[in-house]
Amino acid sequence: MLDQLGADRMANVPFSGIREIFEECDRLEDQGTDIVHLEIGRPDFDTPSPIKQGAIDALDRGDVHYTSNYGIQPLREELATKLEEENDIRYDPDDEIVVTCGATEAVFVTLLGIVEAGDEVLVPDPSWTYSAGIQLAGAEPVTYELDPQTGFQPDIDSLREAVSPETKLLIVNSPNNPTGGVLDEAHATEIRDFAVDNNLLVLSDEIYEKILYDDKTHQSLAALNAMRDRTVTINGFSKAYSMTGWRLGYLAAPAELVDPIIRARQYTSTCASSISQHAGVRAVGSGLHEPMVEAFERRRNRVSERIERIPGMTCPNPTGAFYAFPTLPEGYTDDREFVFSLLRESGVALVPGSVFGDAGKGRLRIAYSNSVERIDEAFDRLEHWL
Template identity: 45%
Template sequence: MELKTSARMDQLAPSGIRKVNEKALAMERAGEHVIHFEIGRPDFDTPEYIKKAAEAALDKGDVFYTSNFGTLELRQEIANKLKRQNNVDYKASEVLVTVGLSEAVFAVLAAILDEGDEILVPDPAWLNYHNVPRMLGAVPVTYSLKEENGYQMDLAELRSKVTDKTKAVVIITPNNPTGGVLSQDTLQGLADLAIEKDLLVISDEVYERLIYDGEKHISIASLPGMKERTFTMNGMSKAYSMTGWRLGYVAAPEAYIAVLNKFHQHNTTCAPSFVQTASVAALRDEKNEVNDMVKEYQRRRDYAVKAINDIPGLSCLCPKGAFYIFINCKSLGKPSAELASYLLDEAKIALVPGDVFGPGGEGYLRLSFANSYDNIVEGCKRLAQAVAKLRQ
């Protein structure tokens, strides 16, 4: 029988990250020892107090549908968190709980983009922001995040790309894949432009707690005149090591939340009830769990950055956020996809080719240091040996 799929699916590219991961897993099944630097997930277990809250919720029968918006208790706790940590005064009615940040992205883009609309997206960036607009018939227009600019956006370039079809700008801070953190001056410049041109801002802040060297995360919605035009998106995955729990959220003006909820109702109904209960505990009862993880991430980062910069042919900036190092491999003279394949075959280390994140990522490899310190030491050793062999 003929395969009868929609034309819109042709606009949705497969995940380049998962392509690397699937090959690495197949090699492991064949008995190879692969070091995983490709997957962007914490390697820590979910903190015990969160797991116990989920167990208690299940024991008391917390297994039914909740409000489509999410439980009032969780939405209020998220609003409290946004006020306490991000200096943005949201109400519970301005929060929608989603099944992971991925659903939040799809819901927001589906709610605001019509066919032919343009949306400014960073390059390089997590590819959902490139693929989903195309699937919706909208046009992603890229703006550059360059190493020589510390991965800050060039506001003059951004301004030059605004047209009468531009509806929104996407920012990811801290950034995946670069680890860059947008500065207050950059955010203020973007805020001024958004107000002048009447643009919406989609602010992906899922890595906000993973910050190093005294850097500060600033939510753009906290700047004057920005809350009304910003979708603040976050989730439990990265900070609390809850990737498999699938709990995200969007904070935005109440009128937008009502529209987002229409998509959410038909897409997933609600996030799992007991996960919502556990997420209340995660936000309310946190002590030093996240800070302890961040300290260990920084220890790993510090080792890996030095080791990479000591390898002839490779270099990298020291990331100020997230758990990624974006390795400049341009001097090796090979396409990033070819180099990543070589390193996986030759050294049994799985890294993501930078072009997966857009054309601006060509010439780079993304390394996730969400892996054990020992594996990072061994992986960097293998990386050095494989690059030295390649350069002979």
């Protein structure tokens, strides 16, 4: 019998804390409990019909085979046009854009291609689960703070304290998961200056780019002076177009950075689904996301209204994505205990803030990826439970 079945590098890679919530929801629903889902980081809408038709047409044409590791040419050309017109960044569709199996794969192959043992990577705290991919690539995650007093903008002083001679890569996520914060122009400029001064590469995760409220605008870091050559821009179709199951994302970077990334990509999934890629061609530049964003804004407004009614619960108003990140109500300190007790006793599913890092302790992530009616039901249950 083998003494050790798992690789040593997996020892520090935790199971997803969000997945633990999903599994408890499944168990309770199997017992007949009605669960109000505010934990799921995905739109609850159907994929728009024109996008689905793009997939149907691809099937009818027989476009069902492997594609280039970079993705199909029509999609890369559409993305190059989108990036130039919407983000003010020019990329060559032939060797500077890579279509991936979701933005998650784009993040992972970027890390595999760029960092290694001995490198450090600066990660926002709180944030999505970048740290696991960094550890799998052999590097070390080092956190920097997002400041709730400024709507969860990056704390530049925290960045200066976190950087070291071993730091190679800085990760920025805007609009942000889990906070709903959106990087403003002033902080984007500070990030640019910091990256240039410390000669850092940057991974800019912009997957929630199109989900913005209150006349906010999106800041693409690669568009700033001196940033294009050091930045990998990551985006995808899951959030804006409600295409989570289609597994379609992309990355854009100068050819010198794409070269090591595409080498890693060749040995992962080979290529994104050809059918999903043809659907993606119909999505780019379509404006099909706009009705969903309008619905998310109505939901954001209702969540903010209901949070204000609960003593001790405070939250910077989210201006992007579809998450709120409030503090626990008055009298509570353990976010994990709070979430599981609420779920088991009242059927409301949230995510403990500590899942997203030390800065999330004592907070909750509320995903308003559910109807206004179900949001009200969740808060009615929460108030009654409190």
